Structures are given as C-alpha cells and as structure tokens.
Amino acid sequence: MTGKIEARLSERNIVLPAASAPAANYVPTVRTGNLLFISGQIPVQDGKITHTGKLGEEYAVEDGYAAARTCALNIVAQAKAALGDLDKVVRVVKLVGFVNGVPSFPDAPKVINGASDLMAEIFGDSGSHARSAVTVASLPMGVAVEVEAIIEVA
Structure with missing residues (x-):
C-alpha cells in the first residue's frame, strides 16, 4: 500500500532521487529520539552536481531557487532512506x-525558498518550518547552494 506522502509525490510527478553517499567523514542522517538530523545536501541530480558557482555572478535567484529545490529533493530522499516510510515525518522543524x-x-x-516551497508541497502544513538562509563566501566543491534539515519523526 502506498502511503499518503508517496501518493502526494506521485500526484505531483515528483520523483525522489536515490539517497547519495556522504562525500567525506560524516553520516547522511542521525536520529536521536524523535528528531532526524539530515546532513547538508547539495544540488546533485543523477549523480552529477547541477549548479557550481556563485549567485549574483554565474547564477540569478531563479537558478539558485532551482538548485535549492534539488537540495530539498535530496533531503527528502535521505529521510526516506533513514525512515523507510515518509509518513513517519511528523514535521519539518528547521531548514538551514x-x-x-x-x-x-x-x-x-x-x-532557499526553493527548498522551503518543496517541503510545503510535499508535506503540506507539516512542511512549514523555521529557517536560516545565509550567503557564504564558498561551499564544498564550489556548489551554489547547500541545505540541511531537522525533521521530527514518529
């Protein structure tokens, strides 16, 4: 039987990527109690980085929005890998x-609205979250955007 969130993904033609392996010495997720911490996800699609470079130079806001959305898809993929069932997501608590x-x-x-909007689209009211969004001088591998998450789980 397909869960509520999986059905919502299907209705919206959203296909989750496979959860990617860490690129360094860390784990993709850590669960403690009812919180799932998801390590920073970068804009990777089909095993390839989609956006490298700087916003305000190589990219406009719309490009960054698309990159943040890809990061959010990867966050949801990591949550699914960790939980097995996205219906176990109680609430997206925070995005950074x-x-x-x-x-x-x-x-x-x-x-970063690209990530926030996707969470609301997938999880509805449970996708509403606290958030920080900051501009930095550089990111690993030169990516344009990175997003991490804290999710409450059942």
Missing part, C-alpha cells in the same frame, strides 16, 4: 540554507 554568493548578494532567502 547556505548560498554561495558574491559579497553583496542579498537574496539568500529567495534562493
């Missing part, structure tokens, strides 16, 4: 988004 931008780039919140 990092935007690789030029020093004067003011629109990190608009970029």
Whole structure:
C-alpha cells in the first residue's frame, strides 16, 4: 500500500532521487529520539552536481531557487532512506540554507525558498518550518547552494 506522502509525490510527478553517499567523514542522517538530523545536501541530480558557482555572478535567484529545490529533493530522499516510510515525518522543524554568493548578494532567502516551497508541497502544513538562509563566501566543491534539515519523526 502506498502511503499518503508517496501518493502526494506521485500526484505531483515528483520523483525522489536515490539517497547519495556522504562525500567525506560524516553520516547522511542521525536520529536521536524523535528528531532526524539530515546532513547538508547539495544540488546533485543523477549523480552529477547541477549548479557550481556563485549567485549574483554565474547564477540569478531563479537558478539558485532551482538548485535549492534539488537540495530539498535530496533531503527528502535521505529521510526516506533513514525512515523507510515518509509518513513517519511528523514535521519539518528547521531548514538551514547556505548560498554561495558574491559579497553583496542579498537574496539568500529567495534562493532557499526553493527548498522551503518543496517541503510545503510535499508535506503540506507539516512542511512549514523555521529557517536560516545565509550567503557564504564558498561551499564544498564550489556548489551554489547547500541545505540541511531537522525533521521530527514518529
């Protein structure tokens, strides 16, 4: 039987990628009690990084939004790998988004909306979350965006 969240993904033609392996010495998720901490996810699709470079230089806000959405898909994929069933997600508690931008780039919140909007689309009211969105000087492998999450689980 398909769960509620899996059905919602199918209705919206959202296909989750396979959860990717860590790129360094860390684990993709840690569960403690009823919280699932998901390590920072980068814009990887089909095993390839989709966005490297800086917002405000190589990319506009719309490109960053798309990159953040890809990061969020990878967060949901990691949650599914850790939990087995996305219906175990009680609430997306917090997202932290990092935007690789030029020093004067003011629109990190608009970029990270790509991740926030996807969480609301997938989890409905349970996808509403607290958030930080900051512009940074650089990110690993030169990616344009990285997003991490804290999720309450059943």
